[in-house]
Amino acid sequence: MSISPVVAEVDFGQPGRQLGQLRVPQSRDDSGWGTILVPILVIAGGSGPTVLLTAGNHGDEYEGQVALLDLARTLREEEVQGRVILLPAMHYPACVAGRRLSPLDGRDFNRCFPGDPFGGFALSLAHFVDSVLLPLCDFQMDLHSGGTGMDILPSAVGHVLDDPDMQARTLAMADAFGAPTTLLLREVNAGPTLLAAAERRGIVALSSELGGGGRLNPDNLAITKRGARNVLHHAGVLEGPPQPGAYGAAQRMTVPDLAHYVFAPCDGIWEAADPLGRAVSSGNPAGLLHRIEALGEPPIELWYAATGVLWCVRHAGRVKAGDPVAVIARPL
Ligand SMILES: [Zn+2]
Numbered sequence: 001m002s003i004s005p006v007v008a009e010v011d012f013g014q015p016g017r018q019l020g021q022l023r024v025p026q027s028r029d030d031s032g033w034g035t036i037l038v039p040i041l042v043i044a045g046g047s048g049p050t051v052l053l054t055a056g057n058h059g060d061e062y063e064g065q066v067a068l069l070d071l072a073r074t075l076r077e078e079e080v081q082g083r084v085i086l087l088p089a090m091h092y093p094a095c096v097a098g099r100r101l102s103p104l105d106g107r108d109f110n111r112c113f114p115g116d117p118f119g120g121f122a123l124s125l126a127h128f129v130d131s132v133l134l135p136l137c138d139f140q141m142d143l144h145s146g147g148t149g150m151d152i153l154p155s156a157v158g159h160v161l162d163d164p165d166m167q168a169r170t171l172a173m174a175d176a177f178g179a180p181t182t183l184l185l186r187e188v189n190a191g192p193t194l195l196a197a198a199e200r201r202g203i204v205a206l207s208s209e210l211g212g213g214g215r216l217n218p219d220n221l222a223i224t225k226r227g228a229r230n231v232l233h234h235a236g237v238l239e240g241p242p243q244p245g246a247y248g249a250a251q252r253m254t255v256p257d258l259a260h261y262v263f264a265p266c267d268g269i270w271e272a273a274d275p276l277g278r279a280v281s282s283g284n285p286a287g288l289l290h291r292i293e294a295l296g297e298p299p300i301e302l303w304y305a306a307t308g309v310l311w312c313v314r315h316a317g318r319v320k321a322g323d324p325v326a327v328i329a330r331p332l
Contacts, residue, residue, distance in 0.1 A: 005117060007023040017043045021039060022037070026120075026121045037092070040086065043083070048083070052139070069088050070225055082237040083136070104122070112125075113129075114200075130201075137203050141177070153311050153329075154220045156177035156183070158174050158182075171184070175250050177231055177250075183209075186256055208227070230243060255311065262286045271290060286303055286326050310328060
């Protein structure tokens with residue numbers, strides 16, 4: 001018996017196609033028993049594994065949201081062997097606002113896991129996803145892009161894991177997704193993410209990065225639509241093998257440590273030396289940080305401390321001290 005205050009208006013044990021909502025409490029001045037409705041689709045049939053596909057963890061990342069809306073329209077009950085659970089706009093208030101953080105309380109939903117049933121909207125929803133949905137799952141993928149702040153090469157992303165068996169299974173699912181890059185990431189503050197919550201429960205789990213800049217990139221949307229179905233093929237929920245992109249098999253890369261990040265040491269305006277995807281070398285200039293307060297002084301030059309491909313670049317021009325402005329990936 002879950003202590004979650006979230007009510008699922010679908011029955012996860014029932015076969016067939018169910019469109020419904022998660023009813024998440026959100027008290028307001030004019031509605032003490034108010035709830036926010038988070039759209040959910042469950043399709044179950046035959047026997048097979050359960051796959052949870054989520055998007056809209058961050059509201060300003062659009063490829064995943066649109067790809068799962070497309071899958072919700074096109075996935076037919078009779079082709080499913082097992083169970084598919086779709087949450088295309090998981091952190092619904094942030095999705096409606098087109099923002100990374102919640103307009104309700106400023107929370108980053110992907111820093112809310114494993115959640116708290118009585119902690120307010122984001123924490124109680126995270127607790128429901130962790131304690132009710134994840135235990136149903138064999139596979140999970142949470143679709144992200146770079147959002148307003150970053151622009152990132154289209155990639156299926158898994159964490160660097162200690163367990164070699166789980167690492168191999170994660171890599172296999174990432175390759176099956178079929179983005180141009182399969183990437184193993186050492187993430188800043190991974191612990192409270194949905195991906196880490198799924199890993200703690202022994203679920204084969206992926207995230208992604210599929211562009212960014214706060215826009216919907218059509219090429220990356222095509223990768224995401226194909227990738228979402230490819231995950232279902234890989235899991236055995238859909239018949240047949242995953243379909244690779246025209247660019248062929250995914251190239252395996254890694255961001256193994258924080259030395260592969262370039263962080264801004266102070267506030268300023270970032271002038272990058274290189275575009276996304278360029279080969280870069282340790283010791284070469286990464287760009288200039290311009291300080292509007294330092295009239296008459298030269299800009300601060302930043303340098304790469306790793307060699308590889310520029311996998312992620314800062315999109316927004318203005319940065320704060322401690323923000324990453326570049327992330328380098330190297331071949332795995
Ligand atoms: Zn994100």
